[in-house]
Amino acid sequence: MTDEQITVIVAEDSLLVRQGIVSVLEFAADITVLDQCENVTELYDAVARRGPKVVVTDVRMPPLYSDEGIQAATDFHTTHPELGVVVLSQYAEPAYASALLADGSARRAYLLKEGVSQPGQLAAAVRTVASGGSLVDPAVVEALVRDRRKHISSPLNDLTLAERAVLDEIALGKSNSAIARSMYLSERTVEKHINSLFSKLGLGTEPDINRRVMAVLVRLRAEHD
Structure with missing residues (x-):
């Protein structure tokens, strides 16, 4: 050698x-x-x-x-x-x-x-x-x-890690209480994350069920752009 x-x-x-x-x-x-x-x-x-x-x-x-x-x-x-x-x-x-x-x-x-x-x-x-x-x-x-291009243009870009995790749980069809159990959070904390992510995604004051569906659609669209 x-x-x-x-x-x-x-x-x-x-x-x-x-x-x-x-x-x-x-x-x-x-x-x-x-x-x-x-x-x-x-x-x-x-x-x-x-x-x-x-x-x-x-x-x-x-x-x-x-x-x-x-x-x-x-x-x-x-x-x-x-x-x-x-x-x-x-x-x-x-x-x-x-x-x-x-x-x-x-x-x-x-x-x-x-x-x-x-x-x-x-x-x-x-x-x-x-x-x-x-x-x-x-x-x-x-x-x-x-x-990189997806990251720059993604509407999910402003979400915190916790908000993204909550959105993932919403996409699974979970209720607030189920999300709280899954993430070891209080329901009040989950509600705060949900309201924050709705605001950041530009979802207005429609009924909660509609906003949940729209948030999931935004997530899916961002993943496939």
């Missing part, structure tokens, strides 16, 4: 996919895979023990299969600022990409698994983040642009 070697840890819960990634990387003479991990706990441990230059990780891994890979990348910004991270995902999900790049794009890459059609592409991404660069799959860039 020479000083030019790029040391890598691979994190992926699927054995076949993980071994495929390792095999692809090992074709590159300047890349050495130090360790393989099947969950995020193993990933944190391996990074602490082995000190790689780059991590190649899936987004969703045990234990919760949510966004463990993205959260690990965010944590590494603080604990291992020189560590490069390549996220391999099945999803052109703007929220994942935005979270990955929230603390800066240096040493970060977000690629779609289906977009890595040549062995050299993954190795090139590893080299890019190892040298301080960044790389985002074109399909993900397109999704980010669409999401």
